[in-house]
Amino acid sequence: MHARRHPFRPLCLLGLLLTALLLLPNPALARPLTILVSTFPIWQLTRNLTQGSTALDVALLIPANLGCPHDYALTPQDMRKLAEADALIVNGLGMEEFLGAPLAQANPKITLIDSSAGIADLLPLESEHGHAHGEHQHGEHQHQTFNPHLFASPRMAALQAKAIAQALIKLAPAEKALLTRNASALDARLQTLAAECAATGKRLKNPRIVTQHGVFDYLARDMDLQIVAVIAAHPGQDPSAAEVLRLVERIRKEKAAAVFTEPQYPGGTAATLAKEAGVPLAELDPLASGPENAPLDLYERVMRQNLKTLSEILGSK
Secondary structure (H helix, E strand, O other): OOOOOOOOHHHHHHHHHHHHHHHOOOHHHOOOEEEEEOOHHHHHHHHHHOOOOOOEEEEEOOOOOOOOOOOOOOOHHHHHHHHHOOEEEEOOOOOOOOOHHHHHHHOOOOEEEEOOOOOOOOOEOEOOOOOEOOEEEEOOEEEEOEOOOHHHOHHHHHHHHHHHHHHHHHHOHHHHHHHHHHHHHHHHHHHHHHHHHHHHHHHEOOOEEEEOOHHHHHHHHHHOOEEEEEOOOOOOOOOOHHHHHHHHHHHHHHOOOEEEEOOOOOOHHHHHHHHHHOOOEEEOOOOOOOOOOOOOOHHHHHHHHHHHHHHHHHOEO
8 A cells, every 4th residue: 555645745845945045155146346446537447347247346435526645544434445345446656655554454355456557658756846756765675656647648547447457357257258348348448539649749739838746747648748847746735936936937948838727626826827927727637536426438528628628728730
């Protein structure tokens, strides 16, 4: 005589199987990696690279409207962001001096991604009078202080984007296809913009200009602009009255075409210089800052406006 089969046994087995499956790790339900970015321009590059990704959650560390963070000090809120992040993408080349020890204190296990890593053809950091700072002594070693404002040049920004993409692929291999696709699209856009910069530079009648600080050095190299004077090594550190007089003399001697301000910083001293030297005053935006809800193509829009301004102010051959 055969034993009767329990009618609920298959249902019980099915329930146990479903429970076991739910308890197994599910990559699709894994927490996205939190990618913190130090500054606005690097954040913009990273946002373009990670567009469409659900595995990489990108956030900005410092306020979007800050500008170059040369003298920034971390806040308790910043420290909390760092503590919760899986990776931090920085500009590098000394731009983030404010991190230092606080980063190790907040999150010693964080993955640090330097967007300037491996980039050659760097420029030395210039002083306010246009002379290179040169090499600095550190014990028995010396190191050259390089200009960190790579992002203001589409050509150099493309190299930064490439470095970021490669690092993110190592961090999140499952996102390789998306990151590679986005990196290729962004590179094509930046290379097109770089070609426009070079072409515009060749048409300018008087390429000699004055800038607020060394943010446009790489763009100037790309466009064959001659920066004959820099108002301040660090924005916010206005030159003395004697230095202003020397700058006026230099502007006249070098026959500079214009003095350019940046929207991130007060332009009072620049306006005085332009008036005393008798040259036009205009604005160029390096996109060191921007709105929190910035469109992904903001960099291209701003840089093309810069090219229009340069053409209008400096004239054409």
